[in-house]
Amino acid sequence: SQALVSFxxxxxxxxxxxxxxxEDSKDLRKGGGQEIVERITKLVNDSLTIDxxxxxxxxxxxxxxxxxxxxxxxxxxxxxxxxxxxxxxxxFLRGDQYAIALALLDGGKVVLGVLACxxxxxxxxxxxxxxxxxxxxxxxxxxxxxxxTYMQPLDGSSAVKVQVSAVENPEEASFFESxxxxxxxxxxxxxxxxxxxxxxxxxxIDSQAKYGALSRGDGAIYLRLPHKGYREKIWDHAAGxxxxxxxxxxxxxxxxxxxxFSKGKYLDLDTGIIVTNQKLMPLLFNAVRKSIQEKAxxx
Numbered sequence: 001s002q003a004l005v006s007f008x009x010x011x012x013x014x015x016x017x018x019x020x021x022x023e024d025s026k027d028l029r030k031g032g033g034q035e036i037v038e039r040i041t042k043l044v045n046d047s048l049t050i051d052x053x054x055x056x057x058x059x060x061x062x063x064x065x066x067x068x069x070x071x072x073x074x075x076x077x078x079x080x081x082x083x084x085x086x087x088x089x090x091x092f093l094r095g096d097q098y099a100i101a102l103a104l105l106d107g108g109k110v111v112l113g114v115l116a117c118x119x120x121x122x123x124x125x126x127x128x129x130x131x132x133x134x135x136x137x138x139x140x141x142x143x144x145x146x147x148x149t150y151m152q153p154l155d156g157s158s159a160v161k162v163q164v165s166a167v168e169n170p171e172e173a174s175f176f177e178s179x180x181x182x183x184x185x186x187x188x189x190x191x192x193x194x195x196x197x198x199x200x201x202x203x204x205i206d207s208q209a210k211y212g213a214l215s216r217g218d219g220a221i222y223l224r225l226p227h228k229g230y231r232e233k234i235w236d237h238a239a240g241x242x243x244x245x246x247x248x249x250x251x252x253x254x255x256x257x258x259x260x261f262s263k264g265k266y267l268d269l270d271t272g273i274i275v276t277n278q279k280l281m282p283l284l285f286n287a288v289r290k291s292i293q294e295k296a297x298x299x
Contacts, residue, residue, distance in 0.1 A: 001100055002085035003044050003058075006066040009081055011054060020105075020265060021070025021083040022235050028064060037064065074234060076108035076262035084235040088207025090180060095119070097179075097209040103238035108262025113239035113246075115141040117209040122153055125203060125218040126174060141212040143246035149215050162216040164249040168279045170196035175221035176210040177202050184272075185225045188295055192223060195287040211240025211275070215247035220280060223288075225254070225272035232267040250281045254288050 002023045010017050028037050041060045048054050058066070074080045084101040092098035097119055104112040122136045138154030141162070152159035167173045175198060178184040189202060203219055210222050226232070238261055241251045252258055254271035261267070271292055276284050 002070055002083060003040065003063045003066040004047055005083055005085065005100070005102060006069045007044070007048075007058065007062075008054070010066070010069060016078060017069070018072040018074075018078065018080045019070045019083060020072045020074040020080050020234065021085065022233070023067055023085060024071060025064040025067045028067070073264050074105060074261070075264055078107075080105045082110075082235050082238045082261075084208070084239075087236060088179075088209065091119075091206025091209075094206075097205045097207050099207040099209050099212070099239075101208045101235065101239040103235075103242065105234075105238065105261055108260070109145075110238050110242045110261055111145045113141075113143050113242035115208055115212045115239050115243055116154070117141070117207075117212050118154060120209050120212060124216070125205075125213050139212060141215060141243045143215075143243045145242065145246070147246065149243050149247035151212070151216055162247050164215060164244065164247045164277045165217040165220040166277065166279070167220045170280060170283055171199055173198055173220035173276075173280060174200040174218075175202055175223060176214060176219050177204055177223050178210075179204045179206045184223065185227060188225050188291055189223045191291040191295065192284075192287045195291060196283060208236070208240035211237075211244050214249065214275060215243045220276055221284060222275040223272065224274075232269055232273070233265055234261050234267055235265075237267065237273065244275055249275060249277055251275045252281075252285075254292060256285055 002021050006019055037060050041063045044063055045057055070083060072080055082103040082105060086092050086098055087101045088098035100116040102114045103110050117139045119137050120139045122139060140152045140154055141149060143149040149162050150159040151162045177189050214222050237259060241259055244251055252274055253269040254274060259267055274284055274288055
């Protein structure tokens with residue numbers, strides 16, 4: 001997917017093209033990688049043929065170069081595309097949630113975000129769970145700064161404008177967190193939920209599909225509180241951040257500061273990321289600070 005997205009973006013926006021992306025071709029270029037490279041090249045060319053917009057056949061070297069176009073460092077100057085070609089790899093392998101996440105930075109600020117969530121049910125997760133009962137899955141979320149957030153089924157039918165949950169009472173709020181315990185401190189999340197009086201158990205799903213689900217009001221809170229020493233990468237949050245904020249939500253770190261995408265590949269954060277609607281944010285922020293202090297004093 002990185003090869004395809006990189007190729008298409010460069011065709012459409014050739015001037016000063018800059019892409020910050022997760023993958024590179026290093027492992028594919030090693031001995032024994034040839035068969036995989038050929039399979040990837042066939043998939044890329046099949047996809048281009050089906051789409052029909054570009055009358056071109058890429059060689060294996062073209063595909064490897066397209067992948068390696070994602071080596072930009074980003075930063076506060078100029079425009080940079082930011083891509084996570086498969087966000088939520090473990091969810092992808094399990095057949096659960098994953099996302100292809102693309103954002104555009106302009107002067108260090110996210111101005112556009114797109115999240116493709118091929119396994120996300122079209123109806124609310126609170127109704128359907130992670131697997132849709134009628135197999136209607138596949139959503140595309142997109143947002144442009146100042147323009148709101150839209151959700152479109154991947155079958156190409158028309159897009160609808162979405163809004164975050166209007167829940168004001170934390171007891172009625174459900175919250176999302178990472179599926180993998182390695183990605184977020186579930187014990188700290190449960191302490192925060194306890195302080196808020198949240199009754200519903202957490203919905204644990206992989207990837208930025210959580211941002212998409214939250215933008216349409218499936219849940220009201222998303223907590224990502226990684227273990228000490230973990231550094232967040234911009235491609236894991238840039239698209240999701242604007243999708244939620246343009247739907248009326250708020251995304252900050254645990255100190256209440258907006259996420260800063262202008263420093264290169266990494267986000268330097270205080271403790272973690274908290275996401276909710278504007279009404280719940282003051283309560284959530286207090287519960288997060290108190291819980292972090294309690295956990296620190298009990299160590």
